[in-house]
Amino acid sequence: MxxxxxxxxxxxxxxxxxxxxxxxxxxxxxxxxxxxxxxxxxxxxxxxxxxxxxxxxxxxxxxxxxxxxxxxxxxxxxxxxxxxxxxxxxxxxxxxxxxxxxxxxxxxxxxxxxxxxxxxxxxxxxxxxxxxxxxxxxxxxxxxxxxxxxxxxxxxxxxxxxxxxxxxxxxxxxxxxxxxxxxxxxxxxxxxxxxxxxxxxxxxxxxxxxxxxxxxxxxxxxxxxxxxxxxxxxDVISEDKKIEINDYSDFVNYLTFLGIKKYGVLESINLFGKSLNINNKSKKLEEFINTYRTNVTNEFDxxxxxxxxxxxxxxxxxxxxxxxxxxxxxxxx
DNA sequence: GGTCGCTCAGAAAGGTGTTG
DNA sequence: CAACACCTTTCTGAGCGACC
Known part of the structure; x- marks a missing residue:
């Protein structure tokens, strides 16, 4: 080792x-x-x-x-x-x-x-x-x-x-x-x-x-x-999930996902480095990334x-x- | 119920002066 | 010089009310 x-x-x-x-x-x-x-x-x-x-x-x-x-x-x-x-x-x-x-x-x-x-x-x-x-x-x-x-x-x-x-x-x-x-x-x-x-x-x-x-x-x-x-x-490799939008929160969830994808995963994460609230940063980041995660199939894991x-x-x-x-x-x- | 912000403690990272 | 001890700063997660 x-x-x-x-x-x-x-x-x-x-x-x-x-x-x-x-x-x-x-x-x-x-x-x-x-x-x-x-x-x-x-x-x-x-x-x-x-x-x-x-x-x-x-x-x-x-x-x-x-x-x-x-x-x-x-x-x-x-x-x-x-x-x-x-x-x-x-x-x-x-x-x-x-x-x-x-x-x-x-x-x-x-x-x-x-x-x-x-x-x-x-x-x-x-x-x-x-x-x-x-x-x-x-x-x-x-x-x-x-x-x-x-x-x-x-x-x-x-x-x-x-x-x-x-x-x-x-x-x-x-x-x-x-x-x-x-x-x-x-x-x-x-x-x-x-x-x-x-x-x-x-x-x-x-x-x-x-x-x-x-x-x-x-x-x-x-x-x-x-x-x-x-x-x-x-997971930035697996295919996107087919998402059904039934209510407003589904919609926001999907928009966030598309936004992260369009803006770039790394770039999106870097935004949090500039975030002012130190305490919430990691928690927010985790939520943010989880939104992304729930929208990909993760078929390969x-x-x-x-x-x-x-x-x-x-x-x-x-x-x-x-x-x-x-x-x-x-x-x- | 959920979110937000504050506090606290401990760990991790970085800066600096001293030493051989 | 390199390496270290010592100190300061930064990060992180948990706990706890306040507020909507």
Whole structure:
């Protein structure tokens, strides 16, 4: 469930097996020196998807701190696939990193996590490809669509991202017939919670050290589901219902629906941002959107399908059936 | 009965000064 | 610089009368 991560180890004793290269950094105190290096996953012979190291040396006091930065997911598998780390693999990662750094597991566990990306890839049917259009609002985040297939909800310290993993993995290649078929049939939806500053969002206290991530691994599914559930969902794809207008309220209801459709769902929702009454805003918005919802058939039920697949994948990554094994793994470290 | 606006508390987001 | 602690602001949902 983890992808990109930045870990800070204090009081790390630099391994002599690593080739440290001095790095010039402008505007830094004269007593500090910087060295960079890379570590690879030595379970594989190829050297791809490294983790970048930045060693800060305060040579006066002989104190070193190490920053580890990169995608442990790609690093662990040595490829960019739709696989996601489960608990056992995460524990594996910790041990591997300790080995590569020539330090003990305890040191890695104590590492501070200052940046973290929690995410997963869902295997959906290709009809689900349009689902981004239905994710219309998330709290007060800035909604932004990039190159038509990527959707962001941005805050200062973190953002939510939805994108087509298959396109991302195969963007620079010529597709074979098999790949064409896969793309036609399936949609690899990737969802990520990208924390640029862990200390400034909800991961703080729960996922801000490697040890806490390990101990709180079982909380990750509900955290991910909470973020998804908080996104305002409107089915903008299904056909309109055939509406019978029998009285005035039916008429107003239908007019509101037509108005939202004509003016645009996103634009209509934005109107509420300017609404003066803070307290009623969310309630009104909910009513407003429900009016729209009651006028579409919702024949496909995108949201339900998304949540079902999300739950399936989370169960697998959380190792629900292996709870005892999970506890044992924690105890062995 | 339903709507509106006020209050409150807790959570979430953002701003800023300090620190190594 | 990056990261954090600390503080302020904003958001959100629930509760509760007042009013039509």
């Amino acid at each position: 983890l992808d990109k991560i930045k870990i800070i180890l204090k009081n790390y004793t630099p391994s002599e097996d690593i080739r440290w290269k001095p790095k010039e950094v402008k505007n830094c105190p004269p007593t500090k020196y910087f060295y960079i290096a890379k570590i690879y996953n030595s379970n594989f012979s190829k050297k791809k998807f490294s983790l970048k190291l930045l060693l800060t040396a305060d040579e006066k006091n002989d104190i070193f701190s190490l920053s580890i930065n990169g995608s442990i997911r790609k690093w662990y598998y040595q490829k960019n696939s739709r696989k996601d780390l489960n608990f056992k693999e995460f524990i594996d990662c910790i041990e591997l990193i300790a080995k590569e750094l020539n330090t003990d597991v305890k040191t890695v566990l104590s590492g501070k996590v200052t940046q973290l990306e929690v995410g997963l890839t869902l295997l959906l049917k290709s009809e689900m490809r349009e689902i981004n259009d239905c994710l219309v609002k998330y709290r007060n985040a800035e909604r932004e669509v990039f190159e038509e297939t990527t959707l962001y909800f941005k805050f200062v310290n973190y953002k939510l991202i939805f994108y087509d993993k298959f396109l991302e993995m195969n963007k620079n290649t010529i597709w074979s017939d098999i790949e064409e078929n896969v793309f036609k049939k399936f949609y690899f939806l990737r969802f990520e919670i990208n924390a640029k500053k862990v200390s400034g969002m909800t991961f703080k206290n729960k996922f801000d050290t490697i040890e806490k991530i390990r101990n709180n691994w079982n909380m990750l599914p509900s955290v991910i589901e909470k973020y998804i559930n908080d996104i305002v969902f409107v 995108f949201k339900a399908k998304l949540l079902v697949e999300l739950r399936k994948k989370l169960d697998r990554l959380y190792n629900k059936s292996n709870n005892i094994i999970t506890k044992k793994l924690i105890n062995t470290l």
